Amino acid sequence: MNPLSEPTDQAGTAPSSPSVNKPKVRLSCETCRQRKVKCDKLNPCTNCQRLGARCVPVERARLPRGRSGRLATERPGDQDANLKDRVSKLESIIRDLARGGSQASVRAILAAAVEESSQDGENSLGEDDSQAGGVRRPDTYLGSSFWANLLNEVPDVHPNERRSSKSDDRNAETNNLINYRRLLTMASGSGGTTNSEPPGTSSTHQQLCCLFMQRVDPICKILHRPSLKAFLVDGSPYLDYEPGHLAPTALAYSVYYAASCSLSDEESIRSFGVPKSTMVSRYQKEAEAALARADFITTNDLTVLQAYVLFLIALRSQDQSRRMWTMLSMALRIGQALSLHLPDPPFHVRPFERELRRRLWLAIGFLDIQASMDRASEPMMQASWLESHPPANVNDIDLSPNMEANPPDSPGFTDMTFTMMVHKTQYVARSLNFSGFMEPSITTLAIRQQLVLEFQQSVTKLLQHAEPDKHPFHWITRAIAECIHACMQLITLRPLQRSPNFTPPLVRGDRLLEFAVNVLIVSRRLRSDPRFTTYQWFEFAFPPWHCLAVALAELCVCDDKAVMERFWDPIEESFHLLGRLIADSQRGMLWKPMEKLMARARDRRVQLLASPSPDAYSPSLSTAVQQQPISMQMDTQGFVPGIDGRVGLQHAVAAMNTPESVVDGTWPNVWDAVDFSYAAPGTAQVAWMSYENFVADFYVNVDDPLVNR
Template sequence: MSETTPGTGPSQPVPIAPAPASKASMDSPEEHMSYACVTCTKRKVKCDKLLPVCSTCRRGKLTCEYNEGPAPRKRKRKPVAGPDADVYERLERAEALLRENNLLPETEGASKSSGPPSVSASLSTPFYTSKSFLDPPNPGKLVEERGKTRYIYSNLWQNLGEHNFHPSSDEEDDDPQESHESATLQPTPAADPFSAAFLAFGSSATNLLSLHPSYEVAMELWKVYVEQIDPLVKLIHVPSAVTTLRRGAANPSTVSKATEALLFALYHFSVTVMDPEECQKRLGMPKSKLTATYYDALRQALVNANFLRTTDIMVLQAYLLFLLSVRNTCDPHTFWICTGIAVRLAQRMGLHRDGEDQGLKPFVVQMRRRVFWQILPLDGLAGQLCGTGMSVAPDSFNTKQPTNINDSDMWPDMTEPPQARIGATELIFCLARTEFGRFLQRRNNPPVPFLTGLSERVEDELVADWERQLDELETEMETKYLRFCDFADPLHNLVGLMARTAANSGRLRIRLSQAKKTPNLPDEERKDLWILAEKIIDYDIAAQQNYNLKRFFWHLQAFFQWDALIWILNEIWRDPAGHQDDEIWDKIEKVFVNHPHMTTQRRALHMALGELTLRSWDAYRTTQLSLGKSLQMEPAFIQVLRSFVTKPGSSRSSSVVVPQQNYNPFQGGQDSLSDMGSFNMIDAAWFVNDMAPGVNGMTGDVNQNPADWWGFLDLLNRDPNAVPVS
């Protein structure tokens, strides 16, 4: 029978002494505890309660431990007659449960334990302190073996003893070094049928040798990855990966299943980010064909590697690259489930616990940090799209940020931690993104003014506090990163644009929460909101029209700040006479040109935005006529929008969405990420979307009041399927 390890529960067993006892201890005067030891209690045998070791444990050579004695019986409350009696009973039971789990502090007059002083002192520390979740007395154990890690935070597993800890114990049938000695494509039963079923494959493992690209194509795809993808994700160590890739591309039959999954993840992602023309020019093959080939190969490679039960960080890296490559086309609800799997895999590997505290090698520590801090924004984005928020609580991890270094500053065999550089490094984008995560982690909650039931004075104070902290964050970003940027460098240029957009987006959301609840908003505040929203649109236009950022368009296309555009359009509709500047319509046109999916993908949000744009434009033109101004030709994007919103089949009255045959959630759906994935331009997704109270009973027909559009947007933020489009 397994024994309870000290420090693993609210009532921590205290080791008195290992059995057998020494002769000296047996000659000492006998002391007795007032209750039986843990071992005898579990075995349901008689205990003589001797200290330091009871006779039963001494004879059986067992570890003898004593738990805290039963608490003194409390005086019962006098029975309460009448309808309140049941309430008091339930309250008493609830308090008892809270005390048992150390969630209710004891009163000053609470009785102390009757055990010896050493026992009482050991038991005086609660299981969780009120300071932080990050410092539990027993933070779990990280086990490393053959490059794999497994995090153990379970009484059951820890009671089995360290000799039973094996990171790969659930993968015994998967030899990580298994090569493709047989070139046959004959399917064999998959070691993990759930992995196969999850990725829409049959329950078979398939040899993928024939799907590997030639050495020349593989190296060309690697160049694309290094130029266009790696600067924004930094999931792999480039100097180490290039050696692995060359070996795998030259002789695919020698690579492990984990390596093969990573290779196909690199190939698939690289093809995904290229334009069709670029793909044809560089690789000599159509993008559509290569995308389909590597998409299927990557999914099968993940199945072959048993990704759902892996403890190999290389498989997790491959899975994350897969998620990043499909985030613009994957159904948002499916994507949320998929990112949840990544979170679970990371927790199983212990990535939520900083490797430095676990005694891991410096190189491993850095790579684990990079992977974990890539999962956080991905999880935040997915939760944002589904209205669930992040599944990783801010106080549930203590993994530090990656160190500000270049890939050349670390290598697998290094023995000392790398020294952080001062200035811009290859990690500048990823580190700048993590600053926003750390900002909300320090706050530990969303902006409080969006909670209900607060007085106007308290709300104003909280808004001012958030704005002040956003100012401090912007100053910190300037000090740590932006002042070192060389804006001739495309990556540095992107960092500057994204950082300023994120800070301003946070301000806009906070101020809009107040504006939505103030019917008669002062003109000065409206003007300030207009300026802020227009600035955010300017940042988007600057990023989309910067040719040097073309290599990162795959990232930019997924993110757009809807709030800014909707506020501008609402203001024009509300007061067209006060907004007769043609320049703003030039900017609105550029937004639609830069984001063509707004007029091609028939999604609920796109249809609603199109209708709002047309109403604002018509109000603007009508006012021009009334003022005697000459009318110019209607812009092309307005004509496209008219055709888009009036096209037959655009009715949104149906509440049932019928899935297409052979529907694949990873290849887009009714609400793909390219539809709803753009609520924040920066993919940190730290500023959640469900900040304003929801609107119940909204339909797709919003005709009367410009303010209705805010309720409509809030509804879509919570449930993209709330207003289906047929």
């Protein structure tokens, strides 16, 4: 048991005599213990008075003769006699067993029993902490009567025996650390322990903190930057925590770990004199150790959960396996335990903490949708959990720990604008991509198209004060928003999940292929742009593998040699590039179906190249438009106002004329080439079948034991 998180009145009860008449010792109150803040032990305490909470005092009897509470009459002579009696009984048990088998079998059985009992003991670790003075639980908690007798007679074999009463608390803390460290190291694939130095005590820590604020904080807006700077740069206590508290320490090392992940190899060697891999490995272990000490699995502390979520974001940037995907479930459950999913939690929350809670919940939602997209799996969170209580779109300077009211949204481009854009993305992606597992699925094309249009309008309003020519981060936000919007159009027409009620519409000519390839080209240009270098570590988020799958499915039924050759090179380049970005790299469940689709496209290309050459290919107007970068494209024909000429015409036209709609005409679209009036026949239907087979292969690979280890 962690002595920092559990009351000690049980451990302090002496087994020999009642504590009714003994003086009481006042401990931290229940509220301060749960919040893990220092309590002045008044009645009521100052913290509870300030929060307006009910103060529940905690008292225990003063311990007799030290913490162990052992009887003064327990003398060495009695212990020797007890030991001899135990040895005699043990010899008798072994002799009885030896009559039925050889000595070798006896030793084998004993070894197996000890190992099995130790495992059982680990599963019930800490349950005997409520037994005062090291008294063991009854025999009914053990297995057969023989092994129960054996374990009771041999203290060294008993898994939960407390052998040294003077170090009960130290042993409990060590056991807690070892078990939680074991969980983290199993999840991250690393081992060993790390002796951390205090955060902020070295120039390396100062540099990493600055890197975090420049590279990680703008796109993962979880923390309050002024408070973090005061803690890690200026050396002040973090918020209302006392110096040396475990929660801010865990946060600090998660910050350092995330910052080290944002480095390139050249930057790491130039600034810190060691390769990036060394920096990442060191601070990953430091962060794991700090999270384990903070008891992150059962924590009620928002700061510890912030540290854990930052750790997961950084982990995914370096690790393509399913470790983060699996560990994310703990973050979600801890968030639910803290009532982050509720707009109004059932306890008092100050406005400043409310904003931090909402930011953190959005970050968990981002990891959830990113992991779902990564693996074509169902998300764990409902869209309504995120839509009901978003954070305020404000700058960090508009927030302070002592503010009395919730801040209003700021009109300009704020510290939260990128995060709010990702928030809009989360909601639409959940609605478009996934079947009715968590929520009712949306298969009606009119509603699906309207969701994308509403996303475009919302993001345009968010970015209306952006200055991409002056600020690189504004340009990056706009470029990512355009890529996401284009991907959403493809997802509208080619959903990620199979649905028997969905009928794909006809896309005229090669526009679907052109559009998908153009998204791949622009995405690659974005990742190679010098303005994106600062945020290169974040390229793992939403790689456009879905666009690649759509393009390959179209190539599989392509009949035009010129079209095949025109788009083959960018598709092949994207195929090799995305292999290192997606989940599990080229060994995972996503890439196996992609390789099959690529093989079919290559076979189709070989067939076309071997056939007689047709007439020279003349690119259409749409092809010429699609050759331009997304940021330079002009919407020459405009959005189709509804799914057909009759459905939603007035509503869509009115929406497009609102001030928040697109006024510069630069958002790319494929709607003008879509015929929504009937199902796609001929080659278009074959292309749809190729894509459906690709999606179906996901579920085959999920059950493959050789994939995704």
